[in-house]
Amino acid sequence: MQLTSEQIAILESFSNIKINAVAGSGKTTTLIEYAKSRPSNAKILYLVFNKAVKLEAKNKFEERGLSNVQVETAHSLAFKHIMWNSKYRLRKQEYSTSEIVEILSIQGNEEKHTEYVFANHVNKFMAYFCNSDKQKVQNLNYLDIVSDTKAMEFVRNNYDEIVKNVRILLKKMNDGVIACTHDFYLKKFQVSNPKLDFDYILFDEGQDTSPTMLDVFLKQTATKVIVGDTHQQIYSWRFAVNSLEKVDFEEYRLSTSFRFNQDIANLAMKFLEWKEAITGDFPIPILGKGSSTVIKTQAVIARTNLGLLLKAIEYVTERDTIQKIYFEGNINSYTYADDGASLYDVLNLYNDKRSFIRDKLISKMRSLKELEEYIEKTEDVQLKMMVEIVKEYGNEIPAIIKQLKEKHVEKKEDAEVIFSTVHRCKGMEYDTVLLVNDFVTLESTEKIIERNGEDEYKMDKLIEEINLLYVAVTRSRNSVYIFENSMPLGIPVSKHIRVLKEVEIQEDLIEMDDVRFGLKSKPYTVKAIRKTQEKDHQHWDSKLDDELTIMYCEGINLRDMTKHFGRTKAAIQSRIEKLELRELYGK
Numbered sequence: 001m002q003l004t005s006e007q008i009a010i011l012e013s014f015s016n017i018k019i020n021a022v023a024g025s026g027k028t029t030t031l032i033e034y035a036k037s038r039p040s041n042a043k044i045l046y047l048v049f050n051k052a053v054k055l056e057a058k059n060k061f062e063e064r065g066l067s068n069v070q071v072e073t074a075h076s077l078a079f080k081h082i083m084w085n086s087k088y089r090l091r092k093q094e095y096s097t098s099e100i101v102e103i104l105s106i107q108g109n110e111e112k113h114t115e116y117v118f119a120n121h122v123n124k125f126m127a128y129f130c131n132s133d134k135q136k137v138q139n140l141n142y143l144d145i146v147s148d149t150k151a152m153e154f155v156r157n158n159y160d161e162i163v164k165n166v167r168i169l170l171k172k173m174n175d176g177v178i179a180c181t182h183d184f185y186l187k188k189f190q191v192s193n194p195k196l197d198f199d200y201i202l203f204d205e206g207q208d209t210s211p212t213m214l215d216v217f218l219k220q221t222a223t224k225v226i227v228g229d230t231h232q233q234i235y236s237w238r239f240a241v242n243s244l245e246k247v248d249f250e251e252y253r254l255s256t257s258f259r260f261n262q263d264i265a266n267l268a269m270k271f272l273e274w275k276e277a278i279t280g281d282f283p284i285p286i287l288g289k290g291s292s293t294v295i296k297t298q299a300v301i302a303r304t305n306l307g308l309l310l311k312a313i314e315y316v317t318e319r320d321t322i323q324k325i326y327f328e329g330n331i332n333s334y335t336y337a338d339d340g341a342s343l344y345d346v347l348n349l350y351n352d353k354r355s356f357i358r359d360k361l362i363s364k365m366r367s368l369k370e371l372e373e374y375i376e377k378t379e380d381v382q383l384k385m386m387v388e389i390v391k392e393y394g395n396e397i398p399a400i401i402k403q404l405k406e407k408h409v410e411k412k413e414d415a416e417v418i419f420s421t422v423h424r425c426k427g428m429e430y431d432t433v434l435l436v437n438d439f440v441t442l443e444s445t446e447k448i449i450e451r452n453g454e455d456e457y458k459m460d461k462l463i464e465e466i467n468l469l470y471v472a473v474t475r476s477r478n479s480v481y482i483f484e485n486s487m488p489l490g491i492p493v494s495k496h497i498r499v500l501k502e503v504e505i506q507e508d509l510i511e512m513d514d515v516r517f518g519l520k521s522k523p524y525t526v527k528a529i530r531k532t533q534e535k536d537h538q539h540w541d542s543k544l545d546d547e548l549t550i551m552y553c554e555g556i557n558l559r560d561m562t563k564h565f566g567r568t569k570a571a572i573q574s575r576i577e578k579l580e581l582r583e584l585y586g587k
Helices: 005-011 027-037 051-063 074-082 097-104 114-130 149-157 159-174 182-191 211-218 262-273 305-318 343-350 368-378 381-407 442-452 456-473 512-517 526-532 542-553 558-565 569-578 581-585
Strands: 017-021 044-048 069-073 200-203 223-228 250-254 298-302 325-327 417-421 430-435 476-483 497-500
Touching: 005 027, 005 250, 017 027, 027 044, 027 051, 027 200, 027 223, 044 051, 044 074, 051 069, 069 074, 074 182, 097 114, 097 159, 114 149, 114 159, 114 182, 114 368, 149 159, 149 368, 159 182, 182 211, 211 223, 262 456, 262 476, 262 497, 298 305, 305 325, 305 381, 305 417, 343 368, 343 381, 368 381, 381 569, 430 456, 442 456, 456 476, 542 558, 542 569, 542 581, 558 569, 569 581
Parallel strands: 017 223, 017 250, 044 069, 044 200, 200 223, 298 417, 298 430, 325 417, 430 476, 476 497
Antiparallel strands: none
């Protein structure tokens, strides 16, 4: 293969270097060529992001005859050093909030569910510490990552006790009293100050590495190469940092993308320009040399689980043409929170069917409102999204999820449409991409900067929101569909960039692949969904109850009722059950 001048410069380097590589620029190929150019007896470690990438990279190195390269993830490397032949038992998933309550024997007080709020913060603080480069819990300030006012007040009032319980929990893992988590053994690996026997260490996805692993990497005597894309940092919620900005190595660049064309490159650069008002830095030019014309894989990519589920629900409930769909990361991962709570648990709480609730935490809540109060004090984003879905679709959820599962295929290549959030499709590529309408826009970006420009924490979050747009757009090899309100200024519509109207789609842009995408349907917006929920908590008076009863008896459909009352389907169904209209009128 013919290497670019940028790639050749990297191969000719012999010191510690960092490589800022745009999406689709051939990072793995470059690192393979780098390894090939080193002495054949050199010991080389290649650190990658996850298991799937590890297996793929391992095969590529073996195909090139590079048996001197050992491919590992941070966790697989730490596992070999800490877990093998040890006293430790491994737990595959993180501890849930309710399990933390039991393990630490946390007692509540007169306030509702204090023990669960407390345990939630203990769990988060432990994760924060395990992903940090600090040696002791006391060296971190947990308040640095708490933003909600109510959550901050709770943490301040209980800070010393939270710290104490984090240390107790870690000691129980260290002593083998309870099984340890993946975060724990990675942390133990770091504090043990390991000396790795390699001549070269190649560290991929450097823009999203944990301070824990970065600390291990920087302390090694090997020649170090760290590669990543500054604009693809999207895991700060897991305490990742952009190491490319933190290491003082000579910088090299890979600015040519072999994945997508120049139209998509221009769109990606326009999004990155939004960050200029925050950072003062102008993005480097991206050269798009992708020339794919085949349209086989079509993906719908959303910012959030909520946005993706709503769009997927729209597909299966409003059109029959799509029969085969696929969810990146397994469809079940979109209906379960990390700590085990499910969408069905929230729905059963909504319906007051307590005997069906499996999650211990949710079973302790007396109402959906109580759960929302808990969410405010803990900033539990996943539970918040589940509540929003339940509010919107209510008792339709089981049937809808059943439909989704019936259309879900095992092999991605068999799907007509692939659904994914940005986080789950990182590293993936598709022929055509449609962005769900739940990303940050230029208008919202400008408003956030105007109101919070001095708040460094909020600006970092905003930068990551823009990065999510960049990552989503650069998954495409051929074309991108984007809603009008998200379209940056100065980008012309072309066969590779299709703009969708907020309310009505331009008919001259509708082609066969557009129909497969289901673009004649209503666009999704979080704002629109939340607006329909504004009246849900307002009081139903006798006049409204009479109107609802009459409409019910006349057989008016649920959709027309929601329009009439300005409330969600879930709210209407709840009131129908409250008034026992089905029992009284037999419909």
